[in-house]
Amino acid sequence: MGESKIVDGGARSTSRGARSIIATADPDRAAVSVGVVAGDRWAAAWATSLQRPSAGFDPNWSEEGFTDQTLRQVLRLSVGGDRLRVRLSNAFGGTPLVVTAATVAVSRGGGAVEPGTVRHLSVDGAPRFAIPVGTEVASDPVAFRSAPLDSIAVTMYLAAPTGRATFHAQALATSYRAAGGHCADSDGGVFTETSQSWYYLSGVDVAGGPARSAGVVVFGDSLTDGTFSTPDANRRFPDMLAERLANTGRPRAVLNHGIGGNRLTVDSAWLGAKATSRFRRDVLSQPGIGTVVILLGINDIGLSEVSETAPLPIFEPYTAVSCDEVIAGHRDLIRQARAAGLRVVAATLSPAKPSPLSTARSEDKRAAINAWIRTCGEYDAIIDLDAALRGPTDPDRLHAAYDSGDHLHPNDTGYRAMAAAIDPAAFD
Structure with a gap:
């Protein structure tokens, strides 16, 4: 047929x-390049x-x-x-x-x-x-x-x-x-x-009911996936963001497309296809969305650092990735999103010291990538998670109140702080 x-x-x-x-x-x-999705059209409500x-x-x-x-x-x-x-x-x-x-x-x-x-x-x-x-x-x-x-x-x-x-x-x-x-x-x-x-x-996907604001895909790694948040409690960062938007009286779909350990530029049998490859399926295929938030790069610059200090098969391959390669990956995602009519928002890379992903070399890369995100002018909006999560005395460390204990992933309070750092106007 x-x-x-x-x-x-x-x-x-x-x-x-x-x-x-x-x-x-x-x-x-x-x-969708408009800000509102008609109630009779399909819109992703979870993914x-x-x-x-x-x-x-x-x-x-x-x-x-x-x-x-x-x-x-x-x-x-x-x-x-x-x-x-x-x-x-x-x-x-x-x-x-x-x-x-x-x-x-x-x-x-x-x-x-x-x-x-x-x-x-x-x-x-x-x-x-x-x-x-x-x-x-x-x-x-x-x-x-x-x-x-x-x-x-x-x-x-x-x-x-x-x-x-x-x-x-x-x-x-x-x-x-x-x-x-x-x-x-x-x-x-x-x-x-x-x-x-x-x-x-x-x-x-849902349809019917009143018109709704165009949805948001949060596209990232374990910080999006919600690693070390409380199981069965919906305390991942995108969950907290959906709650915040619903509590304003203007609910908006927030879709979690994070994979723990995922990288922008490196494929992994265990940790998912590289983000530049999976973007088409995981973001562009979602009905009723208008914005993508990109939070990626910390694993690209950090996982190669654990090849000698804390090697595990799940993290292979231990590919060293340069700042320029991470930036090129971001630009690839920007091009794909723009071609589909999406608004594109970037989040800075949060502190990782003294986790196994953090060395002097990876910290220099993180600082350079964050500087580019803040100043490049290529995104529609910036979410400065680095500033929102850093400690008061050492900007390379997570705030103690937000640290799950591994110095890389936030706890429930930290994920809530990530959601609180976002101005809902970034999605309009």
Whole structure:
């Protein structure tokens, strides 16, 4: 059958036979250059960056996959609507992913959902569907009223062996697994196994309700991903930002596209494709966005420093990256964003001393990159996280009140300070 393009509320999909395959690399389905998205158009309300199956920082299920198991995953929407669709990905699978059944419901906490809120998901009208290798599908829309900061649970029954699973390693949210088919169960008692990763989930889009301000993608590494924030508490920096915007009475989608350990210029089997490569899928494919915030570069200049002091296989390759290469990476992202009509905002690199990523050489690079970000004039706005997070007596160290303990990643208070450092006008 020939391939047909369907434009639906600004989101382009491709239909092949019985599958609605999202053309995730197509920027036409995503960026909006206006400040407001009509309520009847699809807008991403939650999203995450996907990674190849790997051992990761913590144990996970990506390498073993799933067989005759139900997977329930909880996430929080940054904006709401009257209708909802779920995007699922088999980007890094080795075989077609067969979803026997899937549902969405209001989360009641843990593995439980609110009785009466369960909605069955389908693709092109079929409750059982397959996702080809390397592709993403969007479910058919379901009537599902939600508000900003609502938590929902997406549940999938995977009867046939899936093989290795596309996933996001550091969810900082508990996912639940049960033997057999339990998609419609409201009681979470059967979900006795847990993981701190998300699997197959790419995004959740909403439509309906009032017009909303164009969304924001925060594109970064572990400081965006939320490393060392409190699990299951939504204390990552983008979560805090979404809360701040919602509390102003002008909620705006804030999408977290951070990957722990990710770099602008270096590919990693464990830590994701380099940012200049994944930008198209993770940013430009998101419906209803108007701004991207870029917080990247500290791993490029720092991970090569740990090759002798604290080597771990997960950080390989230990590629030394120059200031000029980091700046070239930023300029590449600026060009891609501008071509899609996005507003582009940069964040300065925060203090890292005395973490293993910090040496005299990497500190010189960090200072030079921050000076360029502040003075280059190539961004629409600047968020000075370096100034917001530094200590009062040593500007190369995190403020003690914000330090998670590793001198690189903030704690919950530090992530809140990052969100507080942003002027919402930067997104207008």
